[in-house]
Amino acid sequence: MTEILLECMKNVTGGYLLRQAAVIVVLAAAGLVCNHCLFHRFRHSLAFRLLLAFPLGLALYSVEGFALLLLGIPFNAFSMAAALLLTVVAVAVCALRKGGRLAPGRQEAAAYVIFLLAAAATAVFCCSGLLSVTIDNDSVYYYSTYPEIMAKTGSYLKYFDTFMTDVGQTSAVLNTLPFLYGFDNTFGIQHFMNLDFILFFAVVTAELADRCLAKRAAGGSGDMDRLRPGALAAGVLAALFMTGSYPFIFISKWVMSNVYFMEYFCIIVALVLVLEAGGLSAGELRGCGFALFVLTAMLSMLRVEGVVVCAVLILCLSTLDIGKRTLAMVFILPVFILQGGFYAMLYLRMGVDPVYSFLDVKKALAITLGLIMLMVYILFVRDRVLKIRFIRERYRLLVILVLVLGNAAFLVVNTERYVSNLLTIYRNIRLGHGWGYFGIFMVLAAVLIAVDVVRGGVKDMAFVDFVWVCFILTIIAACWARGGALRMGVGDSGNRIMMETVPLTVAVIMQKCYYYIVRR
């Protein structure tokens, strides 16, 4: 009987592979055009233009789709294609008006053609079924059934009910791709995103390692064109380490929003790190502002806790030399617009009020208030407090202290739930539910960070270390805030969110190893 059912499915889904592969290539092309038009030609920017093409294209689709739905504009295959095309054209026009040259150079053009051909071949491979996936109820109903219904209705309806309060909306829109463009799953899209992310992770690690080497060797800015062998090796090893990690494999193959959240979060952090390593001048993001705007918007709505994680990430970014206007316009504004618009639609226009939901009116108000306070802090307070030397030298530690105090407040409000959640997270990692033995590396990262902080005289800490600690504290707080207790098992929501820290954990360990190697 299984053969008969398989034959039946093969008969009805002929042609789906090529359609999904074509969608992947189109999204990559859209992202590539935007990156080509906007990215400044900084060191090795070609690699970043190529590797950020698909993540940007996918984010553009998801964010624009969400915007169409929010605005009540009909959401269908045609309107989405038109929106994407208009965006790409608008970006090109903006670039032209800024005096940029649209036509790529010969080498650039060759690189783009090779990239798109490689993307097409890789897309076919990713859609072929050779790479496995795992799915569960959430995959089927939250991330497939709901998007299919959304694609059919072409608009938000209040009857979507808990689907709107419990599902990250850009995740849902992302998963409408099959139902708008004629296939049945997003496995190929997910695998392609995974492969792209692994390459991106390798390139970023290599780039940062190379800059580190260059600085220590020559005391200069490290402007050599080629990566040093040591840096290349660091990139390859980091990617191999991450890719082979048990929780990474788990999460990357699980058809859920966690994998996209993990990858988009790390892409934003990594891209900012790369820009910062090259020196951020007067807050300018070297033409990456548009990409970061869209990626942040995407991240904020990928999961229900996305907005909280974004807010903390923005707080982390405020410790870098990024101007307040850039922080506000590129990072806070997209989060504020999307969240505010969504809450207004949910509670003011539609009056959605599910019996049980992760998101309710009180949480929405608290989040909105938090975002306003964050905006006020960034625009009016941050620069002033950074003038105080004590704070400037310990700014990151103080941010961590604030997060710890926030967690302490939750502990006081509901001690039982907080402690129970913490113990459950710990036990899930220790017993290897989806973790294998990777928990050892989590402990190792924590120890290495602690040693670094103490050796540094309890002054400031490295940015990646700082983001890792903040991310974990935020996850624990978000698990408490969502209500209900966490449970033992690989499928527990808190457990899956904690698995999203794997790339950062690898980055922390690799960074420490690399500094150990290259120290004078």
Place this chain on the structure above:
Amino acid sequence: MDKRRRAVLAGIVLAAVAIFNLIYSLGHISDEQSFYHYSSQAMYHESFYEGGRYPDLFLRALVRDKKVILPRELKTYDMYSTYGRDEEHGNPFDKNYLIENDYIRYFKAYASETETDTSLLQMDEVGEAFSDKERGSSSEAVDQTLQGKLPLIEEFTSLGIANDLLRYSFPLNHEEVQQARGFWYYWYYHHFADKEPDRPESYPEVFVLTEGLSEADTLVAVWDENENLYLMPSERSSSLRVESQILPGTRPPLIRKRYLR
């Protein structure tokens, strides 16, 4: 130790850790959760049949480009009486509101086209025709004792329970009623339904007649009062149709039905 040696040693250690990581992960990950390699492009995997999982994934891929013929038109909430509602325990429905309409909404949403044919067996008739108290597990074909009553029945295969398919059809209901609140609906299928005295122990199942299913352009869907769904190519559905015969000289007309073979 000089820098170069340190670098080489660290590189070797890291490479060893990374490779061990990979081997360990790939060797153990399937112990914890099932991972699927797909031979088709559907989200439905053939191994779901063994555990009766996600029949709706099969259905939605199947009916996407097909026409489905249904036995009745959609009825609205106000067409039902208040009998059977149990507001105290959170049930705002006459249960027939769900039983009679959910599959209609489902196919109207997921099939490329639907059509109504009231000559098809209605719910109680389907229940009589297909009932078998000794029906086996969801992964077996329906018992052969029904041969002679309805020749097609032995060819049906159960794909699994329809619980979640029906539970998550709440967004398809655009009436201003409680079904649009997902967790009321959850209550119906996981609590209220369980307590129904006449309900068989198992939840509703999805049965399909696989022969000619993927090649057919038109399918027929009928279901019984327990919401067991039967889906088949229209060419194979003639035995599910009834002829109505009006006896002369009677008011109101007496409808007598006979089953076609």
